[in-house]
Amino acid sequence: MHDIRKLNVMENIMDENDHIAEHVKEHMTAHGILVVNEMGAPGVGKTTTLKNIIERLQIAKPFVIEGDIESDLDTKDLNALGISAYQINTFGACHLDAPMIEHQVNEIEFDLENKERGILFIENIGNLVCPAEFTIGEHVLMLISTVTEGSDKPYKYPLAFEKADIILLNKVDLIPYLDFDEEFFMKGVRALNKTAPVFKVSGKTGEGVAEVAAWLEGRAAVLDINEHVHEHHGCGHEHVHEPHHEHGKEHEHCHDHHHSSR
Numbered sequence: 001m002h003d004i005r006k007l008n009v010m011e012n013i014m015d016e017n018d019h020i021a022e023h024v025k026e027h028m029t030a031h032g033i034l035v036v037n038e039m040g041a042p043g044v045g046k047t048t049t050l051k052n053i054i055e056r057l058q059i060a061k062p063f064v065i066e067g068d069i070e071s072d073l074d075t076k077d078l079n080a081l082g083i084s085a086y087q088i089n090t091f092g093a094c095h096l097d098a099p100m101i102e103h104q105v106n107e108i109e110f111d112l113e114n115k116e117r118g119i120l121f122i123e124n125i126g127n128l129v130c131p132a133e134f135t136i137g138e139h140v141l142m143l144i145s146t147v148t149e150g151s152d153k154p155y156k157y158p159l160a161f162e163k164a165d166i167i168l169l170n171k172v173d174l175i176p177y178l179d180f181d182e183e184f185f186m187k188g189v190r191a192l193n194k195t196a197p198v199f200k201v202s203g204k205t206g207e208g209v210a211e212v213a214a215w216l217e218g219r220a221a222v223l224d225i226n227e228h229v230h231e232h233h234g235c236g237h238e239h240v241h242e243p244h245h246e247h248g249k250e251h252e253h254c255h256d257h258h259h260s261s262r
Contacts, residue, residue, distance in 0.1 A: 017134055021098035024105060024137025031110055033118040034060070034220035035137055039160060040144030042126035045170050047074045048203040049144055050121050054083060056213040060220045061118040065104055067096045067125050074123070084108075095130035096122065101137050117220040128157040140219055143196075146170040151181040154188030162192040166199070168212060173202040 028035050040046050047066075054062045064085040066075045069092060078085035086108060088100050101122065112118050122138065124131040143164035145153050148171055154161045161167065167189060175182070189198060197215065201208035 014134075017098045020102050021135040021137040024098055024102050025139065028105065028120065028137065029139070029223050030225055031118075032112060032116065032220075032223055032225045033063070033110055033120050034139050034216065034223060035120045035122065036140045036142050036216065037122050037124060037131075037136055037138035038142045038144065039124045039128070039131045039164075040126065040146075041128050041149065044126075044144045044146045044149065045203045046123050046126070046144055047077070049168065049170060049201070049209075050123060051078070051081065051083075052201075052203060052206060052209040053213045053216065054121075056210045057119070057217060058213070059117065060217050061112060061116060063108065063110065063118060063120045065101065065120065065122045067100075067123055069093070069125060090125060093125070094127055095125050095134050096136050097134050098136050105137075117217075117223065119216060119220055128153070128160045132157070132160040132163055139223070140165045140216065142216075143167045144170055145185075147172060147175050147178055147180040151185035152188070154185065154192060158192050161189055164193060164196045166212070166215065167193075167196050168208075169198060169200050170203060172200045172207060173204050 025035060038046055038050065050064060054064075062083060064075075064078055064083055065088060066072070066078070066085055067088050067090065068074070069090050072087040072089070075085045075087040086104055088096060088104055090096065090100075105120070110118055110120075122136060124136075141164050143160055143166070145167065147169065169182075169185070186198065189196075199208045199212050199215075201212060
């Protein structure tokens with residue numbers, strides 16, 4: 001009986017998270033901003049990859065939310081480069097969730113010109129388990145893997161690879177020095193995910209990064225900014241949905257989280 005109650009609680013948490021995530025996604029779509037949930041294990045080069053992608057964006061204006069258990073080192077580093085970056089610390093939680101993102105995006109001024117497009121990169125907490133289970137309002141789930149991790153990661157962490165919209169194989173400049181089986185890696189990827197493009201990239205040399213930036217800008221360009229309408233009034237803001245949505249009602253959410261903005 002206890003296990004059943006625990007399962008019901010988890011289902012309610014996931015349902016509420018998904019509900020808020022859909023609101024976040026609709027809100028950002030309406031403002032012409034592509035949301036990219038960047039996921040990867042510690043040390044795969046998530047922040048370096050973001051820097052390299054942002055440097056190569058031709059059209060879209062970048063924004064970043066950095067998720068960390070503690071510290072704001074990466075946010076300070078990005079701000080020093082002139083990138084609009086904001087910090088969420090989870091203080092122990094192993095993933096970001098939709099209420100955290102909803103709270104933070106309401107604090108950000110997305111100063112886009114008329115018809116200009118933006119990309120909000122959200123660097124999730126560094127692991128391949130918990131973040132894969134929670135949607136946070138993204139249009140694109142961008143998974144970073146590396147040759148230094150070994151070629152077995154799709155087999156050990158299938159959900160992350162299955163859900164990815166784009167996969168970056170990072171640090172490919174080190175392949176000559178490693179026993180990395182690319183064929184085995186790709187076989188594992190394609191057994192889980194037939195469609196996600198896989199880009200071979202290097203944070204050191206910049207290989208492949210321009211192609212990733214172009215792919216993301218292509219996704220931003222086709223956002224239907226007229227699809228959703230929202231009215232926001234701070235915490236407890238209203239979400240007004242078009243009739244084609246299943247619930248077709250107004251909702252109010254108010255969430256308390258620990259955030260710090262830079």
